[in-house]
Amino acid sequence: MSDASLRLVWIYPDLLSTYGDQGNALVVERRARQRGLGVQRLDVRSDQPIPTSGDIYLIGGGEDRPQRLAAERLLRDGGLNRAVDNGAIVFSVCAGYQILGHEFVNDLGERSAGLGLLDVVSTRGEAERCVGDVLADMDENLRLPQLTGFENHQGVTHLGPSARPLARVRLGQGNGTGDGTEGAWNDTVFGTYMHGPVLARNPQIADLLIKLSLDVNALPPVDDRWYEALRQERIAAATQPV
Ligand code: GLN
Numbered sequence: 001m002s003d004a005s006l007r008l009v010w011i012y013p014d015l016l017s018t019y020g021d022q023g024n025a026l027v028v029e030r031r032a033r034q035r036g037l038g039v040q041r042l043d044v045r046s047d048q049p050i051p052t053s054g055d056i057y058l059i060g061g062g063e064d065r066p067q068r069l070a071a072e073r074l075l076r077d078g079g080l081n082r083a084v085d086n087g088a089i090v091f092s093v094c095a096g097y098q099i100l101g102h103e104f105v106n107d108l109g110e111r112s113a114g115l116g117l118l119d120v121v122s123t124r125g126e127a128e129r130c131v132g133d134v135l136a137d138m139d140e141n142l143r144l145p146q147l148t149g150f151e152n153h154q155g156v157t158h159l160g161p162s163a164r165p166l167a168r169v170r171l172g173q174g175n176g177t178g179d180g181t182e183g184a185w186n187d188t189v190f191g192t193y194m195h196g197p198v199l200a201r202n203p204q205i206a207d208l209l210i211k212l213s214l215d216v217n218a219l220p221p222v223d224d225r226w227y228e229a230l231r232q233e234r235i236a237a238a239t240q241p242v
Helices: 022-034 064-077 079-085 095-100 203-214 225-239
Strands: 006-013 038-044 056-059 089-095 103-105 111-113 119-125 130-138 147-153 154-160 168-173 184-186 189-192
Touching: 022 038, 022 056, 022 203, 038 154, 056 095, 056 203, 064 079, 064 095, 064 111, 079 089, 079 130, 079 147, 089 130, 089 203, 095 119, 095 154, 095 189, 189 203
Parallel strands: 006 038, 006 056, 056 089, 089 189, 103 119
Antiparallel strands: 103 111, 119 154, 130 147, 130 168, 184 189
């Protein structure tokens, strides 16, 4: 891999890619290419080994059974944990986010072990399923604009001391614990409940992942008028009284 190329790994598209989460891979790829970077994108199915030399790994959401299967296979494989040990960046959504934690409740009502890459534990929410638009203010350390997305999950995620909330919800449930937090992050590992796909609705997060992988503070600007129009439209729709 040359210095000017980015190795982007999309994990288990056959199990984890609900609500257009594939779009996250398209957006990272597109925004890297717009900055003149070469991109090598690897879509790794669940019967294939996870390469350990990737720069950015993306995992999407999924229904409860595929989520259990994905967690079992990722644990058995071990490649994603090795990649993170090597400094890789991971961005995960919903079921993928729950899998990165210590454990979650699976489709059989049992506790499944996660990868322990984020200090979070997910339980099954007793309240109504969290479904709908989300608006959230990003962790101020990330210095990014307000986040918009769409959530659909029964799981509720509790953060441990070494996980920081990715954002605080203004609208929607996020982690579902009632404390207003949404998602989690620690160093190079990120999790969110937002679909949408979240990187199409918030391309500044795709840029953050690219900057982290290149170890730079800024990227050349690109034309974001379309994204901004979409963002404003979603904010207006989400906050409109019904
Ligand atoms: N099955 C998980 C839950 O309901 C994740 C759902 C999803 O990825 N959209 O919490």
